[in-house]
Amino acid sequence: xxxxxxxxxxxxxxxxxxxxxxxxxxxxxxxxxxxxxxxxxxxxxxxxxxxxxxxxxxxxxxxxxxxxxxxxxxxxxxxxxxxxxxxxxxxxxxxxxxxxxxxxxxxxxxxxxxxxxxxxxxxxxxxxxxxxxxxxxxxxxxxxxxxxxxxxxxxxxxxxxxxxxxxxxxxx
Ligand SMILES: [Zn+2]
Numbered sequence: 001x002x003x004x005x006x007x008x009x010x011x012x013x014x015x016x017x018x019x020x021x022x023x024x025x026x027x028x029x030x031x032x033x034x035x036x037x038x039x040x041x042x043x044x045x046x047x048x049x050x051x052x053x054x055x056x057x058x059x060x061x062x063x064x065x066x067x068x069x070x071x072x073x074x075x076x077x078x079x080x081x082x083x084x085x086x087x088x089x090x091x092x093x094x095x096x097x098x099x100x101x102x103x104x105x106x107x108x109x110x111x112x113x114x115x116x117x118x119x120x121x122x123x124x125x126x127x128x129x130x131x132x133x134x135x136x137x138x139x140x141x142x143x144x145x146x147x148x149x150x151x152x153x154x155x156x157x158x159x160x161x162x163x164x165x166x167x168x169x170x171x172x
Contacts, residue, residue: 021052023079029054030075032137033087034062034094038160043087046163055081061094061127062086064137073146083152084141088134089160097126131157134168 033043035058044050055075057068064086075081099120106116127133134155141147155168 025052025054025075025079025081027053028080028082030057030072030081030084031055031087032057032062032064032068032072032084034058034089034092035060036089036093036160039089039158042163043158046158046165047087055079061092061133062088062137063094063133064140069141069144069146072141076147076151081151083154084147085154085156086134086137086141087156087158087165088130088137089158090130091160092127092130092133094127094133095130097124099124099126131168138169 027049029049031043031047031049031054033039033056039058043056055071057071057075059065059068072081072084075084102124103116103120106119107113111119134157138153138155141153147153152171153169154171157166157168158164159166
């Protein structure tokens with residue numbers, strides 16, 4: 001199990017004397033992006049973001065759902081965030097989500113039918129287009145009463161292979 005490797009690696013990692021950064025992001029920035037493992041250790045570098053710089057909210061397909069809005073609100077009202085960037089990416093797995101395969105896997109692993117039905121209706125909606133999905137995310141943030149007008153909301157797409165950013169919407 002990977003957990004054993006992690007605990008072993010951690011013993012080597014732990015510093016003699018840790019530095020305590022502020023929990024408020026130094027750049028006043030919150031990023032909403034995808035959970036794609038190819039973005040890990042890549043997205044930050046591509047954006048020039050270091051440890052302590054930004055709050056990062058990640059989920060499958062960088063969807064601006066209730067959970068993302070709630071975290072963004074905490075970032076704004078408790079942690080001084082004044083700018084949000086939704087970062088979608090090319091080749092997002094959520095564009096080829098196979099509802100039937102996921103549902104059959106859930107059945108195989110013993111999930112109740114009514115739970116499956118609820119989950120598949122509310123969650124298993126594939127993204128048609130990565131760029132349109134980012135724009136939709138901006139719309140949802142902008143229409144949320146929790147996100148004030150004064151907070152800037154931008155949208156980008158990152159090329160998952162090269163790291164190149166394509167601006168979709170810059171909130172001037
Ligand atoms: Zn993705």
